[in-house]
Amino acid sequence: MTVDYIPPQKSYSNGKLSIDKLDLPEAHIIHGREFPVAYALNLNDHEYNRDEVEEFLTSLSQKGVITQLIENHGVFVLRDSVENSDESKAAEVASIIRHIEEGRNQVQFEQNGTLTTRDKKGFNLYTANKSPPESVILQHNEFSRFKRYPNSLVFSILEYTATGGETPLVHGGELYEKVAKELPQFLEKLSQTGLQFNNEIWYKDESERAYWNHEVTFGRNIKPEDDFETKKKKALKIAHEYISDNAWFDEDDNLLASSKTWPVKTFKDEPLLFSSIAAFSDKYTTDEPKIKYGDGTVFSKEDLNKYKKITEELEYKHNWKSGDIVFIHNYQVSHGKLPYKDGKRSTLVGMWDVQDHTKQPFKNFQVEKSDLESVNSNLEALKV
Numbered sequence: 498m499t500v501d502y503i504p505p506q507k508s509y510s511n512g513k514l515s516i517d518k519l520d521l522p523e524a525h526i527i528h529g530r531e532f533p534v535a536y537a538l539n540l541n542d543h544e545y546n547r548d549e550v551e552e553f554l555t556s557l558s559q560k561g562v563i564t565q566l567i568e569n570h571g572v573f574v575l576r577d578s579v580e581n582s583d584e585s586k587a588a589e590v591a592s593i594i595r596h597i598e599e600g601r602n603q604v605q606f607e608q609n610g611t612l613t614t615r616d617k618k619g620f621n622l623y624t625a626n627k628s629p630p631e632s633v634i635l636q637h638n639e640f641s642r643f644k645r646y647p648n649s650l651v652f653s654i655l656e657y658t659a660t661g662g663e664t665p666l667v668h669g670g671e672l673y674e675k676v677a678k679e680l681p682q683f684l685e686k687l688s689q690t691g692l693q694f695n696n697e698i699w700y701k702d703e704s705e706r707a708y709w710n711h712e713v714t715f716g717r718n719i720k721p722e723d724d725f726e727t728k729k730k731k732a733l734k735i736a737h738e739y740i741s742d743n744a745w746f747d748e749d750d751n752l753l754a755s756s757k758t759w760p761v762k763t764f765k766d767e768p769l770l771f772s773s774i775a776a777f778s779d780k781y782t783t784d785e786p787k788i789k790y791g792d793g794t795v796f797s798k799e800d801l802n803k804y805k806k807i808t809e810e811l812e813y814k815h816n817w818k819s820g821d822i823v824f825i826h827n828y829q830v831s832h833g834k835l836p837y838k839d840g841k842r843s844t845l846v847g848m849w850d851v852q853d854h855t856k857q858p859f860k861n862f863q864v865e866k867s868d869l870e871s872v873n874s875n876l877e878a879l880k881v
């Protein structure tokens with residue numbers, strides 16, 4: 498399906514500064530649009546002046562240019578907007594991101610229910626997952642298994658000297674089409690029954706990787722002087738508001754949550770997949786599956802492996818340049834992490850949201866036989 502859209506310009510300028518379009522070698526075309534779209538700041542022989550750069554980027558945001566680029570392409574890469582980026586530039590990057598996001602009327606998304614702890618590095622900017630360099634994280638849309646998820650996810654690496662560690666990104670519309678073609682029954686059932694996440698756990702013990710009394714898990718409103726029962730009450734309130742109605746404490750005072758979500762959706766009438774299935778498929782055992790179809794039945798191992806394989810085949814792998822800021826439309830695009838070695842690669846993440854998500858053109862979608870047929874005929878047509 499191809500919808501009308503405003504094509505990206507080669508350059509956007511205020512007469513002094515500009516952002517000029519870059520060709521990313523691994524970008525590809527989805528529904529007639531480049532995925533991702535990338536621009537580099539061009540000073541056009543002027544001196545770098547932070548206020549002027551922020552003012553220029555704010556004006557592009559206020560005109561709707563940045564939202565268009567993010568929504569039409571799924572991912573917008575901004576290069577060279579920080580001068581001589583290195584690990585000391587977190588506050589500058591945070592400020593650029595803030596100007597862009599607030600310029601397009603987005604608000605800070607409060608992170609609750611993360612499965613890792615994070616350190617604050619600037620305004621609404623945190624260290625990303627603290628997993629070791631060799632670890633792989635498979636595709637997921639951030640917080641898609643919860644009640645509340647961010648509209649945009651912004652990644653930056655201030656200093657990148659590592660080998661490997663590209664950021665893999667998958668467009669949910671392309672994923673939907675490939676899954677419709679190769680796993681039609683899986684897709685149909687997923688759209689009809691939804692997706693269950695069972696018994697996610699945040700520990701009482703603060704030496705665990707995820708514990709509930711941390712700002713970005715469930716401790717946002719907890720004060721050190723609160724008694725233990727008050728702490729639990731405050732944590733559970735956030736869990737019910739942000740994560741799931743089905744959240745509770747077990748007898749050891751660990752916080753658990755189960756949820757049901759609808760991963761087959763449309764954004765502006767284009768069907769897509771929005772889920773954390775690939776990332777959680779590794780935590781699947783036949784004894785105690787973390788994820789199931791919404792009716793409680795288990796996925797077949799073959800389907801799940803095939804699904805994982807499809808996501809890997811569709812990955813665009815972002816090759817970082819120090820100081821890149823990558824704006825991801827979390828509704829449409831999922832992300833993961835690849836292993837790296839030898840050198841620096843600390844990722845920062847900021848999450849932002851629309852002011853009123855109920856007005857977003859993002860809806861649950863029930864797949865019918867005719868939809869599967871039309872995907873196949875569209876894909877056939879593209880081959881001709």
Ligand SMILES: [Fe+2]
Pocket residue numbers: 637639832
């Ligand atoms: Fe993530």
